[in-house]
Amino acid sequence: MNLQWYPGHMTKAKRQMQEDIKLIDVVVELLDARIPVSSRNPDIRTLAGGKSRVVLLNKADLAEEVETLRWKERLEQEGSFVALVNAKNGSGVKNVQFVIRQACQEKLERDRKRGILNRPVRAMIVGIPNVGKSTFINSFAGRACAKTGNKPGVTKGKQWIRLNKNVELLDTPGILWPKFEDPQVGRNLAFIGSIRDEVVNTLELALELIACLTEQHPGLLTQKYEIEEGEDAVSVLSGLAIRRGCKRKGDEPDLEKAAALLLDDFRNGRLGRVTLELA
Numbered sequence: 001m002n003l004q005w006y007p008g009h010m011t012k013a014k015r016q017m018q019e020d021i022k023l024i025d026v027v028v029e030l031l032d033a034r035i036p037v038s039s040r041n042p043d044i045r046t047l048a049g050g051k052s053r054v055v056l057l058n059k060a061d062l063a064e065e066v067e068t069l070r071w072k073e074r075l076e077q078e079g080s081f082v083a084l085v086n087a088k089n090g091s092g093v094k095n096v097q098f099v100i101r102q103a104c105q106e107k108l109e110r111d112r113k114r115g116i117l118n119r120p121v122r123a124m125i126v127g128i129p130n131v132g133k134s135t136f137i138n139s140f141a142g143r144a145c146a147k148t149g150n151k152p153g154v155t156k157g158k159q160w161i162r163l164n165k166n167v168e169l170l171d172t173p174g175i176l177w178p179k180f181e182d183p184q185v186g187r188n189l190a191f192i193g194s195i196r197d198e199v200v201n202t203l204e205l206a207l208e209l210i211a212c213l214t215e216q217h218p219g220l221l222t223q224k225y226e227i228e229e230g231e232d233a234v235s236v237l238s239g240l241a242i243r244r245g246c247k248r249k250g251d252e253p254d255l256e257k258a259a260a261l262l263l264d265d266f267r268n269g270r271l272g273r274v275t276l277e278l279a
């Protein structure tokens with residue numbers, strides 16, 4: 001799904017989340033490991049209230065491993081329980097249930113003291129659009145898990161996925177919104193393809209990406225496309241257009257086409273693993 005939010009969406013999503021949060025023990029927030037700040041919802045602390053929180057750095061396959069580990073450490077220092085995940089191929093997904101249990105340790109201990117044993121921990125997946133919630137739920141739940149169905153009077157209308165005797169998952173994820181007001185956030189979300197290309201200027205975006213990559217990862221574009229990086233972003237893009245045979249009539253370099261190609265390569269990991277926000 002691509003981002004296209006209106007105030008009405010946000011109010012509805014917020015209300016829904018506030019309802020759902022009452023039913024669960026732990027909020028599992030998915031972030032994009034390439035942009036852990038920009039993919040984070042500004043109000044999650046308030047929304048999650050006193051519930052335990054787990055942060056999953058998803059799409060870890062597209063981010064730089066060292067940077068993702070730095071983020072993990074930083075988020076843990078801030079009090080979150082963190083796991084690295086690739087929801088698409090399932091790596092790291094199995095470990096999440098242990099992290100969820102860890103995050104709920106205090107609650108489980110309280111339950112135990114009150115004689116409540118074997119009550120599964122209830123979790124809910126939340127995150128901004130396109131961060132990988134559905135992919136994660138499918139991967140986490142797997143084929144073996146049956147839906148437990150509605151429990152009349154208790155969780156009316158809600159479906160739970162029983163992962164095992166320890167963990168149950170609400171089958172509908174909570175959709176959060178990003179920090180729209182921050183232009184840097186908008187730019188980062190556009191880079192990774194979470195804002196519809198129809199509403200952004202692809203050429204401008206590609207030029208910004210070139211500026212960002214040549215500053216943060218000097219040499220990367222030269223290495224991948226065998227083009228000069230030294231000049232300004234327009235000449236880098238022009239070099240890419242020539243190199244890749246993107247031409248208009250009269251042999252003019254087709255910058256629009258080269259922009260689309262660059263963005264596509266970046267989003268699909270063909271430029272290698274790139275973390276845009278550092279811990």
Ligand code: G4P
Nearest residue numbers: 001058059060085086087088129130131132133134135136
């Ligand atoms: P959402 O529910 O949060 O909106 O996200 P969704 O699961 O639909 O995932 C959005 C896109 O991100 C999908 O790609 C999905 O395959 C991809 N994705 C999710 N997790 C990972 C991950 O860990 N690594 C990588 N590389 N990609 C991930 P898509 O292009 O929309 O669809 P498709 O390519 O799977 O057909």
